[in-house]
Amino acid sequence: MKKFEDKRKKxxxxxxxxxxxxxxxxxxxFNLWQSNSFSQISKIFQNPKLQVFTIILFAxxxxxFPFILIGSLISGIIEVFxxxxxxxxxxxxNKFASAFIGSFLGFLFPVCSCGEIPVTRRxxxxxxxxxxxxxxxxxxxxxxxxxxxxxxxAFSSFKMVWGRFIIAFICSIFVGILIAPSxxxxxxxxxxxxxxxxxxxxQKVFTHSLNDFLIMGKYLIIGGTVASLFSTFISxxxxxxxxxxxxxxxxxxxxxxxxLSLCSYADAFVASSFTYMSSISKIIFMVTGPMISxxxxxxxxxxxxxxxxxxxxxxxFLTLFLLGIIGSFIGG
Amino acid sequence: xxxxxxxxxxxxxxxxxxxxxFLFLSFSGHxxxxxxxxxxxxxxxGTLILFSIxxxxxxxxxxxxxxxxxxxxxxxxxxxxxxxVSLVRPTNLPIYAALKRGIQTEFIxxxxxxxxREKIETEGIYKxxxxxxxxxxxxxxxxxxxxxxxIVEGMVFKEDKNKEFTLIRFLITCCAxxxxxxxxxxxxxxxxxxxxxxKNEEWVKVKGKVKIENNKIKIIAEEIExxxxxxxxxxx
Numbered sequence: 001m002k003k004f005e006d007k008r009k010k011x012x013x014x015x016x017x018x019x020x021x022x023x024x025x026x027x028x029x030f031n032l033w034q035s036n037s038f039s040q041i042s043k044i045f046q047n048p049k050l051q052v053f054t055i056i057l058f059a060x061x062x063x064x065f066p067f068i069l070i071g072s073l074i075s076g077i078i079e080v081f082x083x084x085x086x087x088x089x090x091x092x093x094n095k096f097a098s099a100f101i102g103s104f105l106g107f108l109f110p111v112c113s114c115g116e117i118p119v120t121r122r123x124x125x126x127x128x129x130x131x132x133x134x135x136x137x138x139x140x141x142x143x144x145x146x147x148x149x150x151x152x153x154a155f156s157s158f159k160m161v162w163g164r165f166i167i168a169f170i171c172s173i174f175v176g177i178l179i180a181p182s183x184x185x186x187x188x189x190x191x192x193x194x195x196x197x198x199x200x201x202x203q204k205v206f207t208h209s210l211n212d213f214l215i216m217g218k219y220l221i222i223g224g225t226v227a228s229l230f231s232t233f234i235s236x237x238x239x240x241x242x243x244x245x246x247x248x249x250x251x252x253x254x255x256x257x258x259x260l261s262l263c264s265y266a267d268a269f270v271a272s273s274f275t276y277m278s279s280i281s282k283i284i285f286m287v288t289g290p291m292i293s294x295x296x297x298x299x300x301x302x303x304x305x306x307x308x309x310x311x312x313x314x315x316x317f318l319t320l321f322l323l324g325i326i327g328s329f330i331g332g
Numbered sequence: 333x334x335x336x337x338x339x340x341x342x343x344x345x346x347x348x349x350x351x352x353x354f355l356f357l358s359f360s361g362h363x364x365x366x367x368x369x370x371x372x373x374x375x376x377x378g379t380l381i382l383f384s385i386x387x388x389x390x391x392x393x394x395x396x397x398x399x400x401x402x403x404x405x406x407x408x409x410x411x412x413x414x415x416x417v418s419l420v421r422p423t424n425l426p427i428y429a430a431l432k433r434g435i436q437t438e439f440i441x442x443x444x445x446x447x448x449r450e451k452i453e454t455e456g457i458y459k460x461x462x463x464x465x466x467x468x469x470x471x472x473x474x475x476x477x478x479x480x481x482x483i484v485e486g487m488v489f490k491e492d493k494n495k496e497f498t499l500i501r502f503l504i505t506c507c508a509x510x511x512x513x514x515x516x517x518x519x520x521x522x523x524x525x526x527x528x529x530x531k532n533e534e535w536v537k538v539k540g541k542v543k544i545e546n547n548k549i550k551i552i553a554e555e556i557e558x559x560x561x562x563x564x565x566x567x568x
Contacts, residue, residue: 011400011401018401018404019336019337019404021403022407022408023336029415045419048426048427048429049427049428051420051422051423051425051426051428052425052426052428052429052432053424053439054416054417054420054422055365055366055424055425055429055508056508057413057416057511058365058366058417058508059366059367059507059508059509060415060507060509061413062357062363062366062367062371062375062507063367063377063506063507064372064379065350065354066371066374066375066378067374069377069381069382070377070378070381072381073381074513099370113454117413134353150505154505155467182489203388203391204487206384206385206387206388207388209381209385210343210385210388210389211384212345213385214343214346217410218405218406218409218410219408221410221412221413222409226439227509231509232429232432233431233432234435235432235433236432236433236434237434249414260509261509262506262509262510263506263507263509263510265505265506266505266507266509266510267510269510269512270505270510271504271513328414
């Protein structure tokens with residue numbers, strides 16, 4: 001009891017401290033603005049590295065926020081209006097069949113990588129088999145009409161479109177079956193949700209959306225910040241040069257796609273500019289990023305349990321690496 | 333002080349600041365510094381959802397729910413990018429990004445050539461082409477462009493004080509994170525060098541003749557004029 005009381009007091013002190021700092025910071029900013037001192041300080045902010053960092057961070061956020069909001073809204077609607085039985089009818093209990101259906105849901109809900117996380121969380125919470133949820137999470141950003149069409153536009157080649165589709169499909173189903181636990185509690189992170197039963201249904205939808213947005217949005221900002229730092233300071237040429245060897249090229253393309261955190265609609269155009277890379281390494285680049293990019297990994301940690309996320313990252317990375325090697329011997 | 337301890341006040345402030353920020357981006361057109369026009373409806377849909385959530389939060393302001401340390405940390409994380417962007421005020425990707433990503437001097441696109449043949453804008457004897465179109469012609473139909481008089485705009489990248497510089501534009505598919513720098517070499521005469529002092533990052537309009545040698549394009553400049561950053565600095 002004393003321990004709990006001490007913890008509460010500590011938190012209280014920290015809260016007071018943070019609020020005071022916040023108030024001082026706001027007044028300082030206001031004061032600077034009033035005294036026109038911003039123009040002098042602004043020279044520091046004209047630094048090209050800071051400009052690039054800010055532009056990339058906001059590119060990721062402006063692209064990601066609408067999809068997180070759409071995903072949060074869908075998640076809220078599912079929570080309030082769709083019963084568990086409906087999902088149990090749609091998804092069979094068999095691990096394989098459920099993973100198979102999950103990997104094709106992207107055709108029905110073509111949500112971008114950021115938007116699918118709150119939806120997956122809610123779907124698993126509502127009782128769909130975990131293997132279906134995981135394969136949906138991994139495949140949606142790739143196996144959807146928009147991404148496949150953009151891949152065709154970038155390469156003007158059906159071989160690349162099929163290659164991307166098949167590898168994403170195999171990986172999502174395999175990982176879905178491999179790491180799915182029998183109990184959903186092993187996947188979902190517990191977080192506090194407002195449960196005000198008296199609220200009208202539509203208000204409940206937006207209350208759930210707010211919770212999802214605040215959690216996923218916060219981690220998208222953190223992930224976007226990390227990805228922008230990498231994107232600002234890491235030279236792409238470095239990865240392209242070390243990737244001349246068949247096996248190392250697959251590995252280097254995987255790492256590059258994780259660090260760059262590109263949108264799945266756009267990464268094909270970036271991949272097509274890697275002229276000296278083999279086709280299979282370009283495909284692996286286009287599958288790894290939408291599944292486990294750095295910004296996504298950080299949001300995964302917000303939505304799912306740590307142990308599960310670690311398993312997910314390792315199994316996706318290794319599966320794609322192996323598929324890349326097999327592909328390079330077949331004809332990449 | 334009790335107001336500052338209400339968690340819904342912080343949620344309300346986060347939502348309100350992002351709504352105002354997205355509205356500012358949408359109506360000023362500044363969103364195009366970061367993402368392609370394709371995202372405009374998504375920004376509006378996002379703003380609409382935020383606004384609906386804001387209304388529900390507004391209703392809940394009357395009931396007091398005490399803030400936790402985690403709520404304060406969320407507030408700081410959400411406000412950080414907004415403070416950053418208001419201080420940095422970015423305009424377009426600088427040359428630094430082009431150097432880090434590697435300047436592309438080749439580009440293949442048959443679609444561009446098809447649409448271009450139907451309509452090429454002209455200014456006197458000069459054909460108005462952008463860097464992407466010039467590189468696409470050079471790769472696929474060099475004979476159609478070699479020796480032609482063209483006008484092209486871009487950012488200057490000058491490595492040293494020689495008679496050449498690279499004209500750069502960023503090509504965007506979705507957003508600035510995937511921007512690929514495209515470049516063509518411009519050669520300019522000594523008289524022109526004396527007349528105009530070019531610095532990196534400056535935007536210029538070059539009038540000149542196309543010269544293709546060993547599948548590489550070069551523009552022999554006849555006139556170089558400094559110009560302002562276009563309202564849309566990227567190519568798509």
